[in-house]
Each structure stands twice: as C-alpha cells, then as structure tokens.
Amino acid sequence: MYSFKNDYGEGAHPRILNALMETNLVQEDGYGEDSFSKNASELIKAKLGRNDVDVHLLSGGTQTNLIAISAFLRPHEAAIAATTGHIATHETGAIEATGHKVITVETADGKLTPDLVKAVADGHTDEHMVKPKLVYISNSTEIGSIYSKKELQDLRGVCESRGFILFMDGARLGSALCSEENDLNLEDLPGLVDAFYIGGTKNGALLGEALVICRERLKDDFRYHMKQKGALLAKGRLLGIQFQELFRDGLFFELAEHANRMAGLIRNALEKEDTRFLTHSPSNQLFPILSNKLIAELQKKYAFLIWEKVDEHSSAVRFVTSWATKEEAVNELIEDFKRMKL
Structure with a gap:
C-alpha cells in the first residue's frame, strides 16, 4: 500500500536527521535562545532580504495559527477566512477557543478577494457584532490553489484601507512558491502581508513552522504568548537545527x-x-x-x-x-x- x-507521512529528509545526530551532544541554551535557532532566523531574514522582521519557530500549523491570531487580535475582534480555510475546517475550533470568532466566506477557488473582504466588513457595523480585524489566507490553499502577486497586492490594499491585518498560513508555502504558475518570490511576502509562516512539517522537516512577523506593532510580547500557550520549547534547538538545514542552501x-x-x-x-x-x-x-x-x-x-x-x-x-x-x-x-x- x-x-x-x-x-507529512514520511519522517524527515536525511540531511536533517544527520544534522540532528551530529549536533546531539552539543550543549546549548534553551527556549529558542540556542545558536541553531538564532542562525536559522538569520538565514531566513537573509533570504527575505529583511532584517526588520521577527522570526519565531513553532512546532505545528494549528499551534502557529492559534497563537498568532490570538496575539494579534483584541478580545472582541474576529478573523475572516474562506469556508475551506484550515482555521475554519480542520483545527477543532482552536481559534474560537481563544475567544475569537472566525467569519467564513464562500469562495470559488479557496481564495479570498477584496470584494469578499469588503462584504464582510460592510456587514459588521457596530459594537453589537464582532469586529473583523484579521484576514486569514493560505498559500497554497486547502484545495491546492495559489495566490498571484497581483491578488496579494489587491488584498493588501483593502486590508490597509480597512485597518485589517493580513495573515498568511504557509503550511504549504514551499509548494506554492515552486509552482510553475507562481509569480511570487519569498522575499516579496514581507511587503505584501503583515505576518506569515514558512511550513517545515509538510516540506521535509520532522516538525516545525517559522513564523515571520513583519508589522512592528504585532511583534510586542510575542514570546510571552508562545510561553503561555506551550509553544516555547525547552529544546528549541530541535526546530532551529531543522530550519538551519532547510535554509543554509536551497534544500x-x-x-x-x-x-x-x-x-x-x-x-x-x-x-x-x-x-x-x-x-x-x-x-x-x-x-x-x-x-x-x-x-x-x-x-x-x-x-x-x-x-x-x-x-x-x-x-x-x-x-x-x-x-x-x-x-x-x-x-x-x-x-x-x-x-x-x-
């Protein structure tokens, strides 16, 4: 069979396993303060061409989504997502469990558009309803479609005009960026979205996602949110070593x-x-x-x-x-x- x-049915690329073995007895600081995690962060920043972003390594996509979204939103604020969006269909109410409503929108291809976002915004008019604040998208989406640069620019425009946060789930970002139909580069993303993550779990790592926070005001106290929700790993090196291996060259x-x-x-x-x-x-x-x-x-x-x-x-x-x-x-x-x- x-x-x-x-x-994610296989374990990890042999280079990652070898790197974990070769560094096994090296003593390091914990909680993401190890040299491997710091180097992985610098490698990702270099690939993005941006030193002004924050990079946080977390263990999985659901964990990253719930911590990021709950950290970015105030208690009365909500996320907008496609009906097929992962936070709406396959995360067991993780976002709602943090106190934030997910407002879902029917789409033809799994992708949100400016008109769909505007319709949600216009339908939430006062303090008797939750306040839409974050637009959640996935690239690639849960049904395999990908966003073009123009589509992200248009979404960015409506989010800026409405004061919304644009957040990209990148669990399968590698596949999206390497699609023959893609016109985006990884380094384009900090200028288009406020935060996104680079999925390792579904692209050769044992586990791990690299969250990149681009907007300054979203960075405050993020490690506090990680710790409170069980994501600040004592052996953070396990994530750092993997992303260091993935990004030290083109792996x-x-x-x-x-x-x-x-x-x-x-x-x-x-x-x-x-x-x-x-x-x-x-x-x-x-x-x-x-x-x-x-x-x-x-x-x-x-x-x-x-x-x-x-x-x-x-x-x-x-x-x-x-x-x-x-x-x-x-x-x-x-x-x-x-x-x-x-």
Missing part, C-alpha cells in the same frame, strides 16, 4: 519542487485521460473526480482521501505528493489508473 494521503525549495514535479506527472497523465478535476490546483495537491468503482479499485493498492461526493456515481479524491514521493510509485499509480479505468 503506497500512500498519497498527505505530505527547502528543492524538496518543494520535487513534490510539485511528482504531482505534475499525475496531473498530466490524468488530463490526457480526460479526467475532470474538482478545482484547479497547480501545487502538490490534486483533486480528480473519479468513478466510485475506480476509487474502490485504486484503494486496494493506494491510500488517498475521498474529498467529497460529486454525484451518485462519482467522487472527488485528493492525491498529495511529498518531498519524498517516489517517482516509481507515481508511475505505477498512473499505469494502474489507465488499466483500471478501462
């Missing part, structure tokens, strides 16, 4: 490029077979619509998610490729798809 269920991008290339092989093969897709997803997540009979046959050999029912006879499934997906497995899936479809 070969799995295409997610991009972070190499791993994302591999995941995208594997997804591209599957996408191209299925398109040649006239397969319909639930959504356009130029990243490492694919959502083909298959007959239920074909799905049952494929499930005998491969693991993947059934995303949603399309009609009585077909469903959309999700195939996800990772930094470690084997090309032989991809080719075998393609051949089995062609054979079983007949």
Whole structure:
C-alpha cells in the first residue's frame, strides 16, 4: 500500500536527521535562545532580504495559527477566512477557543478577494457584532490553489484601507512558491502581508513552522504568548537545527519542487485521460473526480482521501505528493489508473 494521503507521512529528509545526530551532544541554551535557532532566523531574514522582521519557530500549523491570531487580535475582534480555510475546517475550533470568532466566506477557488473582504466588513457595523480585524489566507490553499502577486497586492490594499491585518498560513508555502504558475518570490511576502509562516512539517522537516512577523506593532510580547500557550520549547534547538538545514542552501525549495514535479506527472497523465478535476490546483495537491468503482479499485493498492461526493456515481479524491514521493510509485499509480479505468 503506497500512500498519497498527505505530505507529512514520511519522517524527515536525511540531511536533517544527520544534522540532528551530529549536533546531539552539543550543549546549548534553551527556549529558542540556542545558536541553531538564532542562525536559522538569520538565514531566513537573509533570504527575505529583511532584517526588520521577527522570526519565531513553532512546532505545528494549528499551534502557529492559534497563537498568532490570538496575539494579534483584541478580545472582541474576529478573523475572516474562506469556508475551506484550515482555521475554519480542520483545527477543532482552536481559534474560537481563544475567544475569537472566525467569519467564513464562500469562495470559488479557496481564495479570498477584496470584494469578499469588503462584504464582510460592510456587514459588521457596530459594537453589537464582532469586529473583523484579521484576514486569514493560505498559500497554497486547502484545495491546492495559489495566490498571484497581483491578488496579494489587491488584498493588501483593502486590508490597509480597512485597518485589517493580513495573515498568511504557509503550511504549504514551499509548494506554492515552486509552482510553475507562481509569480511570487519569498522575499516579496514581507511587503505584501503583515505576518506569515514558512511550513517545515509538510516540506521535509520532522516538525516545525517559522513564523515571520513583519508589522512592528504585532511583534510586542510575542514570546510571552508562545510561553503561555506551550509553544516555547525547552529544546528549541530541535526546530532551529531543522530550519538551519532547510535554509543554509536551497534544500527547502528543492524538496518543494520535487513534490510539485511528482504531482505534475499525475496531473498530466490524468488530463490526457480526460479526467475532470474538482478545482484547479497547480501545487502538490490534486483533486480528480473519479468513478466510485475506480476509487474502490485504486484503494486496494493506494491510500488517498475521498474529498467529497460529486454525484451518485462519482467522487472527488485528493492525491498529495511529498518531498519524498517516489517517482516509481507515481508511475505505477498512473499505469494502474489507465488499466483500471478501462
């Protein structure tokens, strides 16, 4: 059984494991004050071309979202997200548990637009309602779409005009930036969003996300928020070593490029077979619509998610490729798809 269920099913890239082993007996300070974490922060700042941002290393995406959003918002303020947004669908009410409402918006492609944000803002008029304050987006989104530079510039514009915070979930940022359809560079992001994070968990690390805070007023006391919510790890070095390895050269991008290339092989093969897709997803997540009979046959050999029912006879499934997906497995899936479809 070969799995295409997610991009965190494997452990970590061997270079990361080797780095952890080689530094295992080096004594370091705790709570992110170790030399590895400090160096990782400097490497990320250098890649961004910005020394005026704060970088914080946290263990996972849900933890990063809930700490960042709850730190950035006052008690009566709320976040705006697409209905498919991770904070709205797959975080067990983590944001709401911190006291902040998530206002969801239906979208065609998982992406928020200025008009959608304006509609929410205009619908919340006084102190009898929560006050929208933060716009939450993901890149890539939960359904595999990516934001263009122009789309982010337009969102930035409406957020500035309304006094909103623009926050980007980057759990799969590597895949988005390495997509063939992408026109963004990592160094563009500090000028477009107020805070974002770089996902390591889904791109070759054992665990870890690197939160980058760009707006000055959002930086205050952030380590206090991390400590209060259990995110300030005594052995913060475990995160620092991993991000140091990912960013000391081009490993972070190499791993994302591999995941995208594997997804591209599957996408191209299925398109040649006239397969319909639930959504356009130029990243490492694919959502083909298959007959239920074909799905049952494929499930005998491969693991993947059934995303949603399309009609009585077909469903959309999700195939996800990772930094470690084997090309032989991809080719075998393609051949089995062609054979079983007949």
